[in-house]
Amino acid sequence: MTDKKIIATISLAGCFGCHMSLLDIDERLLEFIELVEFNRSPLTDIKKITRECDIGFIEGGCCNDENVENLIEFRKHCKVLISVGECAIMGGIPAIRNTIPLKECLEEAYLNASTTIKSNDKKIIPGDPDIPKILDRVYPCHEVVKIDYFLPGCPPRADLLWEFLYALVTGKPFEFKYQTFKFD
């Protein structure tokens, strides 16, 4: 048995920018993997959480039913959940659609946009059971499950991610620094 903390990460309605920013901690990754073991994550390609985890790192908000299922799954199996980045915290860029009714968004995307108007002559709006069902709007994660911590940024600066995760894993104190506390 190791005393490494177990971390799981996921990108919901995000762009993977927050995960890229995590990789941007550069050589500190070597130190990080001495402290943690990755369970489910795009970095390990493990598709389902296989054991109870200490930390859940959530990128992106909830734009479809699959995002909601995954987020609930993370809440169930992670002691601590972190909303990472603007999309997880307040919906972010995907939530720009929140001010427009869903029907209008879908019609614009599949029926009326200049790129689809010719190619979609049967006027199909995709609704296959195999594709996740889109929600009426994009939900910030804390409106779906309880979130313990919020790390702002688009993406959060690598230094912020490192300093926060390091403190969380080692139990050291943490304080937001002005220079890495950003919304963009």
Next chain:
Amino acid sequence: MGTFVKFYIDGKECIARHGTQLVKAACENNIYIPTLCNYPGIPPKGACRICAVIVNDKAVTACTTKVSESIVVHNNTPELEKFRKSVVEMLLSEGNHFCPSCEKSGTCELQALAYRYRVTVSGFPYMFPFREIEAWHPKLMKDHNRCIQCKRCIRGIKNDQRKSIFAFGKRGTHVEINIDHDASEGISDELAQRSMDICPVGAILRKRKGFDVPIGRRKYDNKPIGSDL
């Protein structure tokens, strides 16, 4: 101008001319009181409440209060800072503030206050109201998603005939600050720039302008708002 008076902010003895606006008087004594709807040189409005202070045991807005002899002001208290933080959170929830795609990000006063108070997430539900973008004007855009209705533009930007080029439109919760068709006709580039600059947020934008200062070198990238005092 009036005579000098002595007064106190958080126990510190301060001096200013009688009748000076409290925000300005504090500034002259190197004390920062946060403001949003206030702008030096234009009449105060007391609209946003971020400058709330306690003067002689009574809560008031510092931008509409004048100093007088021996007043006792509480400014930097945990209660007031908590209140101010929630004003920022409320404003962020009430409109549509997608900072990553905003031209004003890095120089926005609302965002800078959110940084100062380390607002990670709003404690209020995000409303996502439907708001238009007004883009008919040849030199200016008005993005209602980001307007906090501080009315700095209405009070501070006038054309050659001393007429405001911004005006109220609609009513109640739908109130909007619009660009006035007649009064804004033929405005100079300089006045367009001043309009953009007077707006604390990214609600007034000059067309074909924006994102011209790199991230890391924008006004509030490294230094918190109010830290120059």
